[in-house]
Amino acid sequence: MITYTDIAADQMICLQCGAPLIKEETYSCAVCHKDYQHLHGVPLFMSDEEEYIAGMAKQYADFARQKETELGELEQAFENRPYRQVYWQQLRKALSGNNELIGTLVNMLCERVSPAALLRTRSSSASAAVLKDFQYLKRDWCWLEEGELQLSEILGPLEEVISDAISDRENILVAGAGVGRIAVELCGYFEKVYATDLSFSMLWFFQQLLKGASINFHEINYANILQDTYVARELTASYHAPFSGYTLPEVSDKLFCYISDILHSPHKDGSISAFCSAYFTDVLALKLLLPEVKRLLKPGGVFIHLGPLGYGFEDVSEKLAANEIRAAFIRAGFEVVREEVITCNHLESELSMQTVSLKNWLVVFRKKEYVQRPIEDTTIFGVAEGIKYEVRGRLEEDIPMDQIMIRTAEGEAVIIAELAFDILRFLAAPQTFEALITHLDSCYEIEAPSMIADVLLHLESLKVINRI
Template sequence: MNPELLERMFCPAKKTPLAYSSADEALVSAESGSSYPVIGGVPVLVPKPQEYLHRTAIELEAHNQRRDQNMQIVKAFLSQETFRTPMLRSLHAALEQNVALSIAQRDALAARLDVAGLLRYVVDQGVKLADPRQTPAYYGPDLLSFVRADWSDEPAPSKQRSVVLERVNDNIARFCGANQSALVVGGGAGRYFHELAARFDYMLGSDLNFTYVDIYHRLKNGPMELADIFYPMISSDVVAESFVAALPDGKTPENAAYFVADALQLPVRDGTQDAVVSIYFSDCVPIMRLLNEARRVLKPGGVFISLGPMFYHSVDQTAWFTPTETLAIANQIGFDCEHDEWGELAYWSSPHRSSESIHRVWNYVLRRRD
């Protein structure tokens, strides 16, 4: 990792300096003794990394088992030639394609796990893992359509990205200066982080989902062929489509670092960022906590740029604030609103999927007071 980027980061548990140890394949803090594994190029910078890895590996394994069961059912039907054979072959091939990726990700995690610690974790937390939607891994392997939206060069996803980037880049041009440092939170599979890195001298990016961050780092090794599975939400005889995810220029920017982290406990030093960018993410976590953390890492006069709908998924109902309430909270935390507008965005979906939507997106900019 670029040393100048590490200077802007710290140990998320103890807030002490980090350095890369090639012997340990980890970012380590000599002061606190903390160690944060780097797995396939992915730094895992959460306060309790082993617990995170245990939970994520277990959910990936559960996902793989569910998909294997699906494939066995499909394979049993395929043993008999019927009118369903063409559809089932397509579905089976798509499942195989995607499971190969999640198995590779699970194995990469398993290689770095403390087996005794994993067994203790299963005993202590097993009941809580019954609902996969409560784990950080859930949104990754099951929703690769987000990866297609980020990294396919097909016309429709490309158009959606260009619309989003046009609005965010306009905010950057209006409210950010030159020679600055920025942080993208909730960056998903990494496309907007990747594109925005060219606008800043230094760029940090984070997401709590290992699957997405890992895919971004795997793309450095070349294109990946994955499948977008529509079944059972279908609107045609096509139940799955292959797509190619690829970096547009074949490489990642040298001035940027993309890592696993919690947007509410960022491994980023106080007052080091000129901008924090949140695209389709501000409604995913409690906004009050997100803005407090953004204010902490921003320099005085730095800006929080947000674009996305207010869907409030994965957030407790007590944090479902209206726009006016959100701006009032921001003001109390120490922000002034510089820009505030609503617009429509045709959210990309394959024509073979049974739903399409127009999102009302909120585009706003908050500036940190001194």
């Protein structure tokens, strides 16, 4: 049986140098030897694991602290309201139960990070976003009628797009996969499904469900309810064979879920058949996301966006209208395959009198075909004009450089490893690929020239080097 890690082994690359990753107990880079760990069973592909873990721990701890404060304030507020004890007792049980679950996550993360890293980490204003974990668990894995209806309104259009517009079904990358239901449903259409998210909690919940565990939590509705008993209800999330009909062993053969920053994805250039963004694209400025979409997709690959354009960031100058997004993709070498507006209810609850209805922009872009130029022994490379660099990180006895930040002529920052930096120094005067391999053989243990070719293609895609 294929395992999660076997599926990804031929696709993953090092975030620092772009070389292929080797899978043993964990992933490690064949060239710069960076290790990529698992975080309580969830593969973690981040350049700075400690910073990420400390940030998540701080975010969840802040959320738990806010809820503890809220509980104390509510305790006082309801003390002299005996006629509201039914409402209060239900609410207290729900808040306490959910907070206990978040506390478990905090403890798990704190086990993996140093106190010094926690002290360096600032509080996050996004801590309230943890609430969405429970909302999506309810919609995706509690098998409630309202949740299944909402999912059918999302999955129906996606299935049509896949059937009509995607012939290459080798793989699909689901960005912002959350607790994973949409990724599971897509297993029915693709040979491999990569499900990634920046949220540890969402992917950990998803991982537990894939192991056959159940997750107990509470839905909370403070207002817009007909009965005081509707303020909260206990729910259980569990894995059943969903619309796709896939059982857990079958999903395990197809699906690989992992933590990553979608702007720095651990996949090779041109390795993804389809890129799906459902209720996610508008959390990032398009100018940040589009280059990575273009890098990852194969020629002829498809990008699917389904969701509102509400935007979860502050920069008004980047809150693009649909026609502006369309124009940006066309300028970047994409063509429009399909476009329409679909109305769906969002995170609806049968206990609430409030319904949120969203107009979702469904658009499908196809990356135009091109022929990737191969690298020959006589291919000449040189450093692109305007490149600036600075060495960052601590100095250690055996590791003279922790990481190097490169800035392109356009001002974009790129973090690379020591090997890639040595390549740039050697290419300060243009050199052939053969000369570069000869030079590197004297400094590194190069198992195969193809590994260096992958690094060069990665640097070329980032516009750090050019062919002469």
